[in-house]
Amino acid sequence: MTLVLSQLFTGISIGAVLLLIALGLSLTFGQMNVINMAHGEFIMAGAYTVYVLQQVITSAGASLIVALPIAFAVAGAMGVLLEFLLIRRLYGRPLDTLLVTWGVALILQQAARDIFGAPNVQTRAPDLLTGSIHLPGGLVIASSRVFILVLALTAVAALTLVLKTTSLGRRIRAVVQNRDLAAVSGLATGRVDRLTFFIGSGLAGIAGVALTLIGPIGPAMGTNIIVNAFLVVVVGGIGQLKGTVIVAFALGILQSMVEYTTTVSVASVIVFIVIVAFLQWRPQGLFTLRTRSLA
């Protein structure tokens, strides 16, 4: 029983990581139909932010707290730059953005190698986050995982709040629903796009900070996670935050359960089969926006 519970928590924590990674994508891909393959490298930028900050701030805990807003800003700024320089020219060509941002990803990876060196770099985690929490019933859960879970849920809540209540959120949704109409009614769609991209990429930066607690910090860290993150968004349904949340946790739990009983490689093949089967049932993802358009 303890084993099932602890494995369930493992699944939830894998889901939380997936969610954190996919959240920003869900915004840029879902709301703007931009497939940003460099999202993984924005995550990398967030992780390197922690590394750089720790050269200045010696306290592991303080540097982590300070890193969250800074990583958000750094990755967000990179996103805005990307939007302004390239993606702006590619609206309506989602497949082309995929390839172009893949190129950007390659360049960012190599830049990281040239700046920070090819080997992974080391960051320190506060002692609080390297230990574990003992729950009644013999259940032991890693405190870093709890932190990530809380961080992911906070990010979802904050994003929902922004989209639902602020004027920026309303403008984002207006542009999503009808770009042309929004432009005609005097909305500066370019500005809205850049802000959307800023938030989406900034969330990647936050994810990067969180990943320093559980994984390697190196030039290749982005590529390893990006494919799964896209699957989460696709299966969740475009432009649907709730879809992303549900699917991230569902995939995490599925992955952990299958992995426990089989092997990692069999688990990834099974997860893929489940996804194809799922898309047979719901080709547009878990939740869909209905429109009458002919596309």
Next chain:
Amino acid sequence: MTAVASPPVAPPIKPSRKRTGWKTAAGFASGAVALFALAPAALDDFRLGLLAKYLCLAIIAVGIGLAWGRGGMLTLGQGVFFGLGGYAMAMHLKLADAGAGNLPDFMQLYGQLDALPWWWRPFANPVFALVATVALPMLVALLLGQLIFRRRVRGAYFAILSQALAAAMAIFLVGQQGTTGGTNGLTDIQGFFGYDLNDPVNRKMIYFIIAGALLLMLAVAWQLMRSRYGELLVAVRDAEERVRFLGYDPANVKLVAYVVAAGMAGLAGALFVPAVGIISPALVGVVPSIEFVVGVAVGGRASLIGPALGAVAVAWARTALSERVPSAWTYFEGLLFILPIVFLPGGLASLPRLLRKARK
């Protein structure tokens, strides 16, 4: 188009059409001269071997050009079909090297198997293996396409799904070390249907076969592109739903291009094995699959010859640059993904037209 001012009543054949036909034939003939006479004369054995490898990539590119350029299906999973073709060929060659009744070397080392797994056995037959190199990828593409296109999974969804397929396939191959060679893949291939691959003359023969296959695949793609089907494919690419209202099922239209592209990738994989002597999961996964696409984008996705030329050019640039400055190659490759797509979506193939327009 020269025949804008055509007479009001439609003539049977556009006058320009016959010329295009001959022009294409002349293009093919000069391509043949370049591949069969010039290249072998100008390049030493090593460079010719490299060219053979590039031409394999060009064969994949021809298929991607058809599926993506003409059909709008950005397939980021061609590595899967390349791998299927390559493994089918390599399995046969390994069995032939081992000799009848013997296990391939790696199986004895890592598999601890007493007998050949059942799914290896048919590949001992050369005819089966040869057919399988193309038929197996096509069959898998057919099944997968049936599922994906029928349910109208398309655009970005299709691209990401095809990419995930490549990732899953690579991980799966790696996991079955005893029977697939794992990360190592299938290596150390000595013979090719009885011919010794260590012999430079035979290696030249492999090059000629690959060059011939490329021309053949270009001819296939050419015929498909100029046929009514080719027009229909473009129609589906640009307005899939509209085509439905004309009584077509777009899923079938896309399926044909997807399956043909898969077959071409399989053929390329099969020819890659004797040319390079190795097939491994590293050639199957996400990264190689997306790299197959970059040459197509550079050359011109919707043109016939653009993808093939682009693939060869990019592969050549990779070799040339990485021999000099290794880290520069990654930057260069990144730029290859960015600059042509953003600023020259038609690829190099569209340059002549753009220049002509600019001059006017």
Next chain:
Amino acid sequence: MFKIRGTRALAVVVAAVSVTALTACGAKTGDSGTSTTAGAVVDTSGPTVKVGLLNSLSGTMAISEVTVRDSLKLAIDEINASGGVLGKQIEPVSEDGASDWPTFAEKAQKLISQDKVAAVFGCWTSASRKAVKPVFEKNKALLFYPVQYEGLEESPYIFYTGATTNQQIVPALDYLKAQGKTSLYLVGSDYVFPRTANKIIKAYATANGMKVLGEDYAPLGSTEFSTIVNKVKASGASAVFNTLNGDSNVAFFKEYKSAGLTAAAMPVVSVSIAEEEVKSIGTQYLADQLTAWNYYQTTAGAANDKFVKAYKAKYGADKPTSDPMEAAYTSVYLWKAMVEKAGSFDVEKVKAAADAGGITYAAPEGLVTVDGPSQHVYKTARIGKIGPDGLIKEVWSSGQPIKPDPYLKDYSWATGLA
């Protein structure tokens, strides 16, 4: 009916082309010696002699392989400074394997046939070695392979200067057994080395009354280890044998510590974590865990002091030295000794000189001797403990160099493995 004439013209072209292709045919597989490739030609015409350095300078493996390339260059510089080999300066030609096996094969061929090098030094992963092995055998050229590996291989054209299994894994198991560890959990990356190593470990365990409680593989580059660590923890094994490679180690050890597992309660013996990796994982997660190698930066001896000093002077004081780097450095000196004994750069003569035995070199790890028949090297096994300063301290050693036995022929429990 409406066929365009262009189609027919095209058909003619295609047919002509296919006929040409089929007329060019060479030797059949059976006809030995008719026209197979002659041995590699070493270009000794100039004042220098070229050697190839074949390492991944880009891609995922660059992390490790760049350091190998650096130490190869260090050895070459030192040799050149002291007069070269047979009076010729060594001219290194560096090629990038790009972490991609077919590229390794391609570059190996290029070094041999274009640059006409006397020997090639490099490769890291088993997959890259397997990819280039036929190239070297076909061209009758020399490869020096500097990394510990899974054994079960001998090639007449490869010299293995890293450890084979009986010089690293078997001593590590002996050590664990002596420490009273009775049960193991095996965690590895999904490729040849871990799978083969684990096969050997299981055979050893069966013969020595140890239990293997579980065995898990993660794809290379995988960074999600929570499930595997859960399994390890639940197994209650007395030690973990870790053959993970690269990035995965970082995620594994972070997870391991988070799960409340410690080196005191359940030590992890790693065979792919050297000083360079310790630096990137962090001692916060690694302190007191064990490693098995043949060399550490802290290994005592004048030869090592000189090597460490020279390396840091050339590449920076913060750069640690590690086992594969030392094996690579040593491999250049071993080649030099072979060439000088043969009095020639000719591959067959160099091989003959080495195979006759007696090639030795006072390496940073101690005196190494080339074992003629297997073309492997006698090496001393060392178990180390990772210290809080990121360096690894030796806690046990085999005392003397162990004879290489890639097929484990001298170990009765290992029969049937190869």
Next chain:
Amino acid sequence: MSGLTVRDLRVVFDGFVAVDGVDLEVPAGDVRFVIGPNGAGKTTLIDAITGLVRATGSVTFDDHALLGRKVHRIARLGVGRTFQTAAVFEELTVLQNLDIAAGWSRHPLSLLRARGQVPSSVAEALTTVGLSAVRDELAGTLAHGQKQWLEIGMLLVQDAKLLLLDEPVAGMSQSERDATGDLLGRLAADRTVLVIEHDMDFLRRFARTVTVMHAGKVLSEGTVAEVQADPRVQEVYLGHAPSASEVA
């Protein structure tokens, strides 16, 4: 030929009822205009008939039940439509556009050959819709009106027996409208035509019968004169009794 029969058609989007129990009877050979304010459900009606959106009720044409069939199956039963914003294949020439429309019944293998000759139905359609002069131009370069003509031409070569036209004359000049209207009259000889249109002048001149929709329901039906005289229609359109010039 028995025309188009729609019974109790309902289309619901996420709780919003776009078409609410529509009954419609369009006899063969009729030219029926469907009018109504924006959001009345006119286009959704066509979408439902052609299978683009899911609907309940029943739709029969030529004794075939249409609902529940896939879009391309319905098209093969002789149901053709145009779109509000002309949907032609912009990267193909006019000739290619028309040729594709003729194509679904071709043997699949014959598709693999290039077009040798212009099929007679295509040549005819080119002349009928007056696009012979531009047949080798890319459809994307055509003027808006020409695109709409091209779409109608595609319906002709498709040999549709039921033509569903969504605002076919929007953006056309007066002379183009006249020509389109004449064409519709000729087409109706052996076809059934249903037109959605806002242009009252066009409607008055070319409609044989008219259906007025409002809020997803049929409000009124009859000849042009009957409908114009219906006070409910005037109410819906203007909120008050109109002067003759406003409706006409």
